Amino acid sequence: MTSVVHITNLSIGFPQNERANAVVHGIDLTIDKGETVALVGESGSGKSVTARSLIGLSGVGANVRADRFDIDGESVLNFGERDWRRLRGEKIGFVLQDALVSLDPLRRISQQLSDAFGRRGLFSRPNVGRDSHALLRSVGIPDPERRLPQYPHQLSGGLRQRALIATAIARQPSLLIADEPTTALDTTVQKQILDLLAERRKAGHTLLLISHDLAVVSRLADRVLVMQNGRIVEEGPPGRILSNPEHPYTRQLLDAVPSAGSRGFRLSPPSELHSRQQTARPPAEPVERLRIPLPAKHIDQENRVLSALNLFKRYGGAGGAFAVNDVSFDLAAGEALGIVGESGSGKTTVAKIVLGLVEPDDGTVFIGGEQWSNIPETRRRLRRASMQLIAQDALSSFDPRYTVEKIVGESLDSVGIFGASRRERVLEVLDAVRLGSAYLHRHPRELSGGQRQRVAIARAFAPRPRLLVADEPVSALDVSVQAQVLDLLAELQAASGTALLFISHDLGVINHLTDRVLVMKDGRIVEAGGVEHVFSAPQHSYTRALLDAVPALA
Known part of the structure; x- marks a missing residue:
């Protein structure tokens, strides 16, 4: 069988200190025509830098060496930048995780597709419009006439990812590399993108998939390569790798x-x-x-930390659609309540109302039995220490100039802890999240993704809140780091008795961590109950659709 990729003894390092900074150590990689190969492993395992070496983008100063490095029958060992530019798009397409970042926000979709067609587009302008329509239809984008003049921010997450895939396959490359193409997407949109990739696989296209989601891998891959510390430690068909x-x-x-x-x-x-x-x-x-x-946790059903009664929120004036439509729920001390639903279902708006960042148009939020919504901020300010937020992107929520000590310590302003007592409490919570004093003087840029999320958790727990709101706190983490963060949240919640409102599109995470779940669609709660009951015997068709969309391990 013809190999699209044939690499032997690939090593990637950095010349300033190659031995200490080597990230890939003598791996072999072969991808046959029509084959789907998956590279899996946690962050830092070397899978993304390996994939980027296939398009000459391993990184600034990277030293790439191999005994053999052929792409579609052509040796690239001595390629210069002009050679790589010829290869990109023509022989290899690349799809990154975040389409909103990858697409140019200042250019219309039609312009970006015209660029993607490259020389063919420049020399056959009359065909660009026709080809762009056909290309958008091929990736499942309906009504291409309406989408082509739009900008990326005017598309939903699923449509943006499809448009990015369209730019990657515009010149029908021999190989498509998809690096975590569904990580940031909700369950139903993820299924749409996976269906699209599965259709390309069925049609005989060649795919290199980079993912930490083993269920995604089990659905798409013909062969799985497991990477750890820059080495391939196991290889085989997904059925064997994932079951035995x-x-x-x-x-x-x-x-x-x-x-x-x-x-x-x-x-x-x-x-x-x-x-x-x-x-x-x-x-x-x-x-x-x-x-x-x-550790076992105690749920005090008599102690209602949070009550939300008949919440409504509409954007866009009286004629706008409801983001939140008659939503009611409560949360007891020590309990974990999950909220699930696809993008636009209203779950983040509910979180903002609970946090007092957005006022409901109607309805009331009570914290500890006292009214919280639609009151002056001066009355809320003294009570804000009783609730804390863990955001999805910890790095964006930190001041990059602050050290870890200052990031964690700033949450103690609201409870009046300063001086030696503040440092003592900061050290206590850093120990609790298994970082310790060694991290006190580090800045966010010096931390890994998992370490940053641990700092975010330490900051949230430092003032001993009664309520913790976590909005997609593990969606961007690989499976190993996610496991550590989820264990940490469960342990700290059990020890503190804090009520947890946990928002996620990952039904596996909700199933593992929470006690009850609310399923939201179009601003409404369509199903609610104990998480085991709702997920094992769903009553609403939308809940069943969400569960059916979740990829399962083979």
Whole structure:
């Protein structure tokens, strides 16, 4: 069979200190024509830099070496920038995770497609419009006449991702690389993109998929390569890799996937086992799966921390659509309540109303039995310490000039803790999130994604809030780091008795972490109840559609 990619003994490092900063160590990678290969592994494993080496974008100063490096039968070992530009788009298309960042916000979709057609478009202008219409239809974008003159911000997340895929396949490249193409998408939109990629696979196109979502991999891949610390530690068909893994690191990745079966148990391994697995090279003897119970928590149903009664919120004036439409719920001390729904369902608007950042048009929010909504901010300010937020993007929520000590400490202003007492409390919560004093003087840019999220959690728990609102706090994390953060949240909630309002599009996370769930659609709660009951016996057709859209491990 013809190989689109044939690489042997690939190493990628950085010349300023190559030994210390090597990220890929002598791997072999072959992708046959019509094959879908998946690279999986946690952040820092080397999978994205490996994929980027296929288009000459490994990074500034990267030193890429290989015994053989062929793309579509052509050696690229001695390629210069002009050679790589010829290859990009013509032979390899690239789809990144965030379409809003990847697409030019100042150019219309039609202009970006014209660019993507490249020389063919320049020399055959009359065909660009026709080809653009056909291309948008091929990636499942309805009404291309209306979409072509629009800008990226005018498209939904799913349409933006489809438009990005369209730019990547405009010149019908031999290989499409998709780097985490569905990570930031909700369940139903994710299914649409996966269906599109599955159709291309069925049509015989060649795909390299980079993902930390093992369920996505099991659906699309013909072959899976598991990467750890720059090395491929296991390789094989997804059925075997995901059901009967040989390497302990692969088993660790599978054990970290949240689900109904993991409820009440830790997702991440004990630190000693984790260290042993990180350093293991050859496949080890099968290790019995360790399931360590999470600490028991106490839910005080008599202590209502949050009550929301008949909330309404409309944007765009009297004729606008309701973002929140007659929503009511309550939350007890020590309880975890999940809110799920696709983008635009109203779940984040509910969170903003609960936090007092947006006032409802009608209805009332009570915190601890006292009115919270539609009152002067001066009356709310003294009570704000009782609630805290963990945002999706920790880095954007930090002042980049602040050290970790100052980031965590600023949440203590509202409870009047200063001086030596402040440092003592900051150290206490940093220890609780397993960072410690070594991180006090670091800045956000010096932290990994998982470390930043731990700092965000430490900041939220520092003033000992009664209510914690977490809006997609793990959606951008790989499966191993996500497991650690979810374990941490569960442990801290059990120890503190804090009520948790957890918003996510990941039904596996909701199933694992929360006690009850609200399912929202078009601003309304269409189903509510205990998470096990709702997910095992859904009553509403929309809930069933959400569950059906979740990719399952093979």
